[in-house]
Amino acid sequence: MKTITIAAFILALLAVPAHAQGRRQQGGAEETRAKQQDTKPKVDEKAYKAALERIPEPKEKYDPWGVARPAEPAKKTR
Structure with missing residues (x-):
């Protein structure tokens, strides 16, 4: 039982960074996209x-x- 508990704990610790990478910020994403488009210089x-x-x-x-490669092809010598 102790081995299963330790294994579950280690798996939980390994899953935490992967879970954090999948998180996105709520709201504000559309606002930042609009601001980025406005700050681009006009061509x-x-x-x-x-x-x-x-x-x-x-x-x-x-x-x-x-x-x-050389500028001129090498001349053949017989």
Whole structure:
């Protein structure tokens, strides 16, 4: 009987953190979502497009694998 009581107590202690993770706050969740949406900065499409136009075009194309492989293929020697 003592062993069963100890086992039940240990299982109860292990279940407490799992139970706490499943709890949610009551109310207020809708209010916080509305506040988060209001605090986001508004995107100005005209300013965004103007900023993209100010980015200069690169003179040579970017090669992400340029470091991993040589620029020219190796010539075959016989």
